[in-house]
Every structure is written in structure tokens, then in C-alpha cells.
Amino acid sequence: MANWIINNGLTAFILVVWMAINIFLFLWFYFFYDLGDEYIYTRHLLGSALAWARAPAAVLNFNCMLILLPVCRNLLSLIRGSFMCCGRTMRKQLDKNISFHKLVAYMIALMTAVHMIAHLINVEWYNNSRRGSYDELSTALSNLEDDNGDDDDDNATTYLNPIRTTDITPTYFVFTSIAGLTGVIITLALILIITSSMEVIRRSYFEVFWYTHHLFVVFFIGLVIHGTGYIVRKQWNMELHNVTFCRGRSSDWGRIPQCPVPQFKGGPAQTWWWVIGPMVLYIFERVLRFIRYTQAVTYRKIVLHPSKVLELQLIKNGFKMEVGQYVFLNCPQISQLEWHPFTMTSAPEEDFFAVHIRSAGDWTDKLIDIMQTLPEGAQGPNSCQKYFGMWHRMGVDGPFGTASEDVFDYEVSMLVGAGIGVTPFASILKSIWYKFKISNPNLRTRKVRTQDIYFYWICRETHAFEWFADLLQGLEKEMEERGMADFLTYKLYLTGWDQGHANHARIHSDKDTDVVTGLKQKTNYGRPAWDKEFEQVRKENPTSVVGTFLCGPAVLAKILGKKCAKYSDVDPRKTRFYFNKENF
Amino acid sequence: MGKIEWAMWANEQALASGLILLTGGIVGVAGQFRGWQFAAYAIAAGVFVCLLEYPRSKRAKGTSVERTGQYCFTVCVKSFGPLTRNYYVRAFLHAAICVPGGFMLATVLGCVCLGIASIIYLAAAIRGEHWEPIVPRKDTVRPPPADIKNPPQNPPPRPPPETRRKRVEDLEGAAYDNPIPVKD
Numbered sequence: 095m096a097n098w099i100i101n102n103g104l105t106a107f108i109l110v111v112w113m114a115i116n117i118f119l120f121l122w123f124y125f126f127y128d129l130g131d132e133y134i135y136t137r138h139l140l141g142s143a144l145a146w147a148r149a150p151a152a153v154l155n156f157n158c159m160l161i162l163l164p165v166c167r168n169l170l171s172l173i174r175g176s177f178m179c180c181g182r183t184m185r186k187q188l189d190k191n192i193s194f195h196k197l198v199a200y201m202i203a204l205m206t207a208v209h210m211i212a213h214l215i216n217v218e219w220y221n222n223s224r225r226g227s228y229d230e231l232s233t234a235l236s237n238l239e240d241d242n243g244d245d246d247d248d249n250a251t252t253y254l255n256p257i258r259t260t261d262i263t264p265t266y267f268v269f270t271s272i273a274g275l276t277g278v279i280i281t282l283a284l285i286l287i288i289t290s291s292m293e294v295i296r297r298s299y300f301e302v303f304w305y306t307h308h309l310f311v312v313f314f315i316g317l318v319i320h321g322t323g324y325i326v327r328k329q330w331n332m333e334l335h336n337v338t339f340c341r342g343r344s345s346d347w348g349r350i351p352q353c354p355v356p357q358f359k360g361g362p363a364q365t366w367w368w369v370i371g372p373m374v375l376y377i378f379e380r381v382l383r384f385i386r387y388t389q390a391v392t393y394r395k396i397v398l399h400p401s402k403v404l405e406l407q408l409i410k411n412g413f414k415m416e417v418g419q420y421v422f423l424n425c426p427q428i429s430q431l432e433w434h435p436f437t438m439t440s441a442p443e444e445d446f447f448a449v450h451i452r453s454a455g456d457w458t459d460k461l462i463d464i465m466q467t468l469p470e471g472a473q474g475p476n477s478c479q480k481y482f483g484m485w486h487r488m489g490v491d492g493p494f495g496t497a498s499e500d501v502f503d504y505e506v507s508m509l510v511g512a513g514i515g516v517t518p519f520a521s522i523l524k525s526i527w528y529k530f531k532i533s534n535p536n537l538r539t540r541k542v543r544t545q546d547i548y549f550y551w552i553c554r555e556t557h558a559f560e561w562f563a564d565l566l567q568g569l570e571k572e573m574e575e576r577g578m579a580d581f582l583t584y585k586l587y588l589t590g591w592d593q594g595h596a597n598h599a600r601i602h603s604d605k606d607t608d609v610v611t612g613l614k615q616k617t618n619y620g621r622p623a624w625d626k627e628f629e630q631v632r633k634e635n636p637t638s639v640v641g642t643f644l645c646g647p648a649v650l651a652k653i654l655g656k657k658c659a660k661y662s663d664v665d666p667r668k669t670r671f672y673f674n675k676e677n678f
Numbered sequence: 679m680g681k682i683e684w685a686m687w688a689n690e691q692a693l694a695s696g697l698i699l700l701t702g703g704i705v706g707v708a709g710q711f712r713g714w715q716f717a718a719y720a721i722a723a724g725v726f727v728c729l730l731e732y733p734r735s736k737r738a739k740g741t742s743v744e745r746t747g748q749y750c751f752t753v754c755v756k757s758f759g760p761l762t763r764n765y766y767v768r769a770f771l772h773a774a775i776c777v778p779g780g781f782m783l784a785t786v787l788g789c790v791c792l793g794i795a796s797i798i799y800l801a802a803a804i805r806g807e808h809w810e811p812i813v814p815r816k817d818t819v820r821p822p823p824a825d826i827k828n829p830p831q832n833p834p835p836r837p838p839p840e841t842r843r844k845r846v847e848d849l850e851g852a853a854y855d856n857p858i859p860v861k862d
Contacts, residue, residue, distance in 0.1 A: 211705050214784050218711045263712075264783040278787065285698070285791055289690040294734075294743055299682045 104187055109197075112160075116153050116201065124149035132328040134337050135235055135254060135356060139223050140216050147212035148326065150205035155368040157205070158317060161198045162372040164191035166379040171494050203288060206281060213277070217257075217264040224257045234344035238355065252357045256325050272323040280316035283309040301432070314373060317365055324360025331357045387424060387489035394446045396465050401557045402453040404462050405439075407446045410490055415442050417501065417525045418518040421449065421492030428460045433491060437517040437645075441524035447493075450561065452514055500674065502544050504641030508631060508671075510654065512552045512646025516562055519549065519645070526582070527569050545638070548583045548631055550622055552646070554590030585627075591619040624653060628661045632669045640671045685735060685765060685807045688798035692772060693731040695795050699779060699788030700724030706784035716782040723775050724788065730755060730762070736810035744812055756811040763810075765803035772796035 127133055128145035136144055164170070174188050222228060223236040236255040257267055268274030289295075290306035329335070331354065340346075340353035348355045395407040415438060422433040434457055440448035453459050501507045501522055511519045526547070553559060566584065573579050596619065631640060642658050644651055651673075658671035699720045706717025733752040736742045755762045762768070773796040779789030 207701070210787075211701070214702070214705055214711075215709055217783060218709060222712070265781075265786055268783055268786075278790075281787060282790060282794075285694060285787075286691070286794070289694050290687055292690050295687055295690060298686065298737075298740065302682055302687055 105190060108187060115156065119152045119156055120149045123152040130328070131337065132330065132332060134341075135329055135358075136327060138341075139228075139232055139235060139255065140219055143212045143215040143219065144326075147209055147216060150209040150212070154202060154205045154209065155365050157198050157202050158314070158365070159368040159372050161195060161202065162369075162376045164195040164198075166375055167191075167494050168379055168382050169375060199288070199291075203284065206284060210277070210281060214264075217267060217274075220255050220257050221262070221264050221267065224255055225260050231341060231344050234347070235356075238358070251324070252355075252359070254327050254329075254356070254358045256323075256327070271325065273320055273325050276316040276320040280313045280320065283313045283316070287313070305431075314369060318363070318369065321363035321365050324362075327358040327360045329356050329358050383422075383491050386491045389490075391488045391490050393488075396468070398462070398466060399450075399561050401560075402462055403561065404451045404458075404465055405448055405561065406451065406465075406488075407440070407448045408488065408490065409446045413447060413490075413493070415440075415447055415493045417442060417522045419493035419521075420518075421447070421490050421494070423449070424489035424491070425457075425461055425464075426487065426489070427464065428457055432457060433489070434458075435494075437521070438493065439517050439520040439524070441521055441528050443525060443528035450517060450520070454514075500641065501547075501643055504672070505544065505638040506546045506548070506631065506635045506640040507544060508548045508550070508627075508640060508642045510550045510552070510642070510644045510646065510650070512644070512650055513554065515645030516551055516553070516559060517645070519551075519643075520562055520565060523549070523565060523569055523582075527565075527572060546581060546583070546635065548585075548627075550585050550587065550627070552587040552589060552622065552650075555588065585622070586617045587622050588617055588619050589621055624657050628657050628671070632661055636669060637667055638669060640669060642671055642673045644674070683737060683739075683802070683807055684798050684805065685802035685809070686737070688765075688795050688802055689731055689734060691791065691798060692727060692795035695772075695776075695788055695791035696724045696727030696731060698724075698791055699727065699785055702779070702784040702786075702788050706782060709784075711782065711784060713782040716778055717784055720779050720782075720785040720788060723779070727772070727775065727792065730768075734812065735808075736812045738807070738810075742812050748812070749814065752811045752813075755809075763808050765799050765807055765809065768809075769796045769799040769803055772799065 124145045126145075127148045128137070128142060133144065170188050170191060220236075223232045226233045226236075236257075238253045238255070240251045240253050240258075256271070268278065286306055287309050290303050296303045329337075334354050335347075335356045336352065337356075340356075343350070343353055347353050389410060389412075391408050391410045393406065394409050395405075397405040397407075399405060418437070420435050420437045422435050424433045436449040436451060438447050439450045440446065451458055451461060453462055501509065509519050509522065511517075551559075551562075569582065573582060642654055644654050655673045658673040661669070662671045663669055701724075703717045703720030703722075703724055705711075706714050707721065711717060729751060732745060733748040733755050734742060734745055760767075772792050776789040776792035776796065779785035779792070
């Protein structure tokens with residue numbers, strides 16, 4: 095239990111605070127409308143359904159404000175950068191932005207349902223009151239005319255029941271009032287957004303998800319307009335018209351001095367107060383993404399590796415990166431609107447940035463095809479620019495930082511890369527290599543806290559990652575020369591082995607280097623035994639804080655998360671494991 | 679956007695519409711709204727649409743993810759043969775079902791959502807998609823790979839017994855070379 099607190103405590107705290115705010119808003123506004131004196135007459139017509147509609151509305155305001163913030167990735171990168179002083183745990187929360195976005199979305203969906211049902215009841219009861227189906231007081235209240243006949247201002251009207259005639263249906267009223275029409279439109283937009291965001295659709299056809307999600311523009315515009323109809327009405331001449339005395343005397347209203355005709359007015363729209371800030375921030379975010387897109391990107395080198403892996407080395411003015419960050423790439427020739435994320439595999443010490451792109455879908459396939467058909471020695475598609483105009487260019491947005499940036503903050507780091515997830519660690523390892531080369535003193539005496547790095551590379555087969563094996567070979571040699579062989583411990587696991595592999599390995603078992611990768615470190619076959627690995631790390635580092643970084647499948651994340659909790663000690667003098675996960 | 683199976687999205691949308699119709703119908707009946715008969719119809723229609731749409735179709739390309747416990751529904755839906763297999767039928771069926779929902783406020787949202795699902799199904803049908811049931815895979819026992827040999831019929835070839843007997847006076851000469859180096 096204590097280990098869970100260390101690893102998830104701050105997240106749980108933030109969620110509790112968020113939920114508490116939701117509950118507080120719900121209850122506050124519920125009782126405001128259910129107990130307030132100025133709503134006594136309104137409640138006579140609508141009962142508790144008034145409060146049941148207004149309370150979720152308040153929660154909706156709050157959550158619609160929150161929902162835009164976790165998806166402003168440039169803003170989040172900025173905050174992440176400025177939190178360098180405030181500790182790892184704070185920055186870890188920013189990694190969970192999409193989960194929070196989804197949670198807020200669920201709350202919006204739930205509250206929309208409650209709000210809509212309550213308003214269905216409200217409209218029905220208003221309509222029935224208008225037609226005189228209820229008691230005398232209800233009919234009298236509904237019959238109140240608009241005393242400010244010559245005034246065009248909607249809010250200067252004095253009636254209570256927004257349904258002004260006796261011969262319309264609730265459906266007609268909803269579709270002819272601002273609140274009703276916008277309500278239906280934005281609920282429809284919300285439903286389409288939700289159905290296209292289901293995991294099945296998102297994972298298979300990202301485009302459908304992404305384009306339909308842009309209906310949020312319709313949603314927010316409609317949301318701001320939704321409250322401008324002055325439909326929720328309260329009494330404002332309470333001092334002159336005593337409700338307790340006058341409610342039974344509706345036929346005398348306006349005729350006796352104690353009971354002038356009750357006057358009502360609607361409240362102004364309030365939603366825009368809540369959402370204007372985040373909307374502006376989000377507009378900035380999109381503008382920033384567009385500006386970054388228009389900045390010139392030149393190709394330094396294009397390499398086609400075996401197994402359909404494309405390496406692009408790009409140069410962009412003013413581009414500064416940290417280890418393990420990623421960028422979004424856009425190739426207008428393939429698709430004007432698609433931006434795809436790729437982790438950078440170059441180190442910050444280099445004067446270019448590189449990405450390794452593996453064939454994994456129609457966009458990547460087309461990109462590899464384009465690059466393959468370029469003539470040898472061409473300076474990238476830009477050289478053909480005068481023939482093809484603006485089409486041959488690459489847009490780059492980023493860099494955006496995720497968990498790998500923190501790897502040098504921990505005394506000991508365990509890096510686990512599964513399959514294509516090894517790419518952020520390519521950047522980290524290259525950075526280590528440069529740090530060795532650039533300066534003589536070893537890593538331990540620099541500002542960087544890292545003492546030891548354990549690297550676990552798990553993949554089915556190494557074909558697609560020969561470029562990475564080359565990197566490891568170089569590092570291996572470097573570290574041996576400097577006598578720092580124990581700084582980096584790495585283990586490779588081939589999970590796609592068969593009898594042929596095993597035979598081959600057995601025959602060559604006494605060679606110095608591994609037959610598959612050519613590295614000094616022998617390849618292991620099968621999945622790692624995590625208990626053994628964690629035990630080993632704990633034994634070799636009895637007093638350290640260990641950061642565990644994973645880039646790989648969710649199942650592995652669960653396993654590693656559990657192991658981190660299991661092998662952590664609450665005692666701060668002993669080994670503690672913190673788990674960080676990349677998410678794409 | 680070449681590889682989209684529109685039916686997958688249509689299915690999600692139709693299932694959601696079924697639930698919305700059902701909810702609207704329940705509110706209409708429970709509140710005894712004017713025109714509650716349409717709400718009662720919406721409850722039945724909503725349940726029907728949910729039952730029809732719950733089992734996911736098998737994808738033409740890629741892995742299909744089943745919904746929990748969908749096998750019983752798959753069997754029911756499969757038994758209607760071409761009526762449920764064909765998406766044109768579904769598109770027109772949903773379009774027809776949704777119309778009565780438009781006559782009452784509580785069910786109008788369900789009506790519009792189901793109408794949209796019907797349009798997406800029409801797009802799917804035009805592209806030639808159809809519903810395939812997901813049947814559980816029967817794990818066939820894989821035959822052992824061809825290189826597993828039968829146990830040998832004959833004993834291994836050995837030198838004659840005289841040579842095999844241990845020659846204690848000449849241990850060096852008695853040993854023979856291993857083809858594969860044996861190390862500790």
C-alpha cells in the first residue's frame with residue numbers, strides 16, 4: 095500500500111481534488127436553485143427538475159473549461175520545462191494528460207445526459223402548465239404576460255414561462271429557441287465525437303477519430319451561445335410581492351396592494367466566463383503549431399536501412415531538443431492534414447535531428463516510397479522543388495517532451511525498450527556517448543546525477559533494428575576503452591526465437607561476441623524474468639532511487655509497474671523504484 | 679483514408695443511438711409525457727437496435743475485437759442470414775425505425791443519431807462491406823513439425839565388442855576424438 099502511495103499518490107490526490115470540485119459545484123448549484131426564494135414560483139412549475147438541470151450545467155462549465163487544457167501540447171511542454179525545479183513527481187503528472195482528457199470527457203458525457211433529461215422534463219412541464227393542465231397557481235404563473243411590451247431587450251421581459259402560446263409542442267419550442275436548438279446541435283456533436291473516439295475506431299482509423307473530433311469547434315461555439323436565451327427565470331420583485339402571502343391569491347394579483355404582479359427575468363449567459371481562457375490558449379496552440387509548420391526544414395541525409403526503416407536527418411533553424419523527445423511530421427505530398435509523431439533518435443549534442451521511421455501503415459509506406467524513388471545524391475525532395483513547387487516539403491512540430499527527459503535525474507535508471515519502443519533510448523544512449531567523447535571527466539562527476547544505467551531491449555527479431563545494434567556496438571567499444579564497462583549494463587531479449595536460433599547459438603556458444611548482434615553481451619532468448627532483474631538492480635544499488643522507463647506495450651507497463659511497487663522500500667534510505675511510461 | 683471500414687463506426691453510432699432512444703423512451707413513459715406512446719415505441723425500438731448492433735462484425739482486414747459476451751447475440755443475428763448480413767438492409771431498417779422517434783421531444787435525439795448511423799451504414803454498403811460473424815477459433819492440434827524424427831529403429835553403429843572393451847593398459851589410445859569440443 096505504501097509503495098502505491100509513492101508511485102501514484104500525487105495522481106490520486108489530483109483526481110480527488112478534481113472530483114471534490116465537481117461534487118461541490120453540483121451541490122452548491124443544486125441547493126441554490128432548490129432553496130433560493132427567488133425561484134419559488136419557478137419551482138412551482140418545475141419542481142426539483144430545475145435544480146437537477148442547473149447543477150450539472152455548473153459541472154459542465156467547469157469540465158468544458160478543463161477539457162481543452164490537457165491537449166495543448168506546446169503549453170504542456172512549456173510547463174514541463176519550467177517545472178525542472180519542482181521535482182519529478184510533479185512533472186510525471188503531465189505525462190498523463192490524455193488520460194485526464196478522457197476522464198473529463200466522461201464526466202461531460204454523464205452530466206450532459208443528466209442535464210438533458212432534466213430539461214426534457216422541464217420543457218414538458220412548462221408546456222403542460224401553459225395549457226392549464228395543472229393547478230390554478232401554475233396556470234396563473236404561466237399566463238403572466240410580458241409587461242414590457244415595447245422594449246426589444248429580451249432580458250427586460252417579465253414573464254415566467256418561456257413557452258408563450260398554448261398550441262405548440264415541446265419539440266417545436268426546443269427547435270425554435272436558442273437554448274434548445276444549440277443544445278440539440280452540441281449534444282449531437284458530442285455523441286459523434288464520442289462514438290468516433292472509441293478505442294476500436296481510434297486504433298484502427300485514426301483519421302476518422304481526428305477529423306470527427308474537430309466537431310469540438312461546433313461544440314464550443316454552441317456551448318457559448320447556449321445560455322444566451324434568458325430562459326431560466328427568477329423573480330426580482332420579492333420585497334413588493336410576498337410569496338407566502340400571495341401564492342394562494344393568484345386571481346388578486348395586481349388588484350391588491352400587497353400582491354403586485356410578480357416580475358421575472360432571466361440570468362445572463364455565464365459559460366463564456368469559464369471557457370474563454372482555455373479557448374484562447376487552444377487557439378494559440380494551433381497557431382503555434384501552424385507557425386512551426388511553415389518554418390523551413392532541410393534534409394541533411396536520407397538513409398534507407400534494411401527491413402524498410404527510413405532514417406531522416408533534418409535541420410531546422412532554432413530547433414533545440416532534449417533526450418527522448420518526439421516531433422510531429424507532416425508531408426503535404428502524402429496528406430495535407432495528417433501529422434504523425436516520431437521519437438527522435440539523435441542526441442542533443444548533434445547539429446541535426448534524426449528520426450527513424452519504420453513501415454507501419456499507409457502514411458509511412460508512402461513516405462518510404464517517395465524517398466526510395468529519389469535519384470541518388472539528390473539533396474532531398476527540396477532539390478526538385480522548382481518542378482513540384484511547394485509540395486515537397488516536410489512540416490515539423492515540436493519537440494515535445496515525455497518521460498525520457500527525466501532519465502538523467504535519477505541516480506540509477508532502468509530503461510526497457512520493447513520493439514519499436516527502443517527509439518527514445520537510442521537518443522539517450524547516443525547522448526551518453528557524446529558526453530563521453532566531448533569531455534574527459536566521466537559522467538559521475540558532472541551535474542548529471544546518473545551513476546548507472548541498465549538497458550533492456552526486448553524484440554521479436556532484430557532485423558528492423560540493425561541500426562540500433564550498431565549504436566550499441568560503438569558504445570560498447572567506447573566504454574571498454576575508458577574502463578567504464580559497468581556504467582552501462584544492457585541485456586537483449588529475443589522473444590521470437592525458434593529451434594534454429596537455439597541450435598545456432600549453441601554451436602557458437604564459446605565465441606566472444608554474440609552471433610546475432612555482434613555484441614559482447616550475449617543475447618538472451620525469451621522474455622526477461624523481471625523478478626530476477628529487479629533483484630539484481632536492488633542488490634547492486636542498495637541505497638538509490640531508481641527510475642524505470644518503459645516504451646512498449648501496455649501489458650508490460652502493468653507488469654513493470656507492479657514490480658516497481660513490489661521492490662520499492664518505503665524507507666528512503668533503501669532502494670526505491672519509480673515507474674515512468676511513454677505513451678503514444 | 680483508404681482503409682476505413684465505415685461499418686465499424688456505424689456500428690458504434692447505432693449502438694449509442696439505441697441507448698439514447700431507450701433512455702429517451704424511458705423518460706417519456708415514466709414522466710407520462712404527452713405522446714408517451716411514441717416513447718413506449720422508442721423503448722422497444724431502442725432495445726431492438728441494441729440487440730442487433732451489439733455483436734461486432736468480423737473485420738475484413740486486421741484483428742477483430744469482440745464485445746464482452748457477444749457470442750450469444752452473434753448466433754441470434756447470424757440466424758437471420760442475408761437480412762442482417764447486408765448493410766443496405768440495415769441502413770434502410772434504421773432509417774425506418776428512427777422516424778417515429780421524431781414525433782416526440784424525448785426521443786428526437788435518438789432519432790437523429792440513428793439517422794446518422796443509417797447514413798454511415800449506407801456508405802459502408804456502397805463500399806461493399808458486409809457483416810461477418812465472429813466465431814470462436816477452434817484450436818486445431820498442430821501437427822508436430824516435419825523434422826521431429828521417429829525414435830530410431832536400430833541401435834547406433836558401434837565398433838565391434840573387442841574394440842569397445844575398456845583397455846586399461848592404454849587409456850590414451852583408447853580414447854577417440856569428439857567432433858564437437860566439450861568444455862566445462
